[in-house]
Amino acid sequence: MYVKVGHAVRDLVCSFMERQDRMNEELLPQVIELPYRVDDPEGICRKPEVTS
Secondary structure (H helix, E strand, O other), X not given: OHHHHHHHXXXXXXHHHHHHHHHHHHHHHHHHXXXXXXXXXXXXXXXXXXOO
C-alpha cells in the first residue's frame, strides 16, 4: 500500500512541477517586458518614427 501511495504522491508532485514550468515559460516574457510597458505604455502600440 505504501508503495502505491508513494508512486501517486510522486506523480502528483511531478505533475505540479511540470505545470509550474509551463506557467513560468508563459509568464517570463511578460515579466521581462513589464518595465517597458510601465515606462512607455503607449509606445508598445506606436510604430517607431523614422527620422531623415
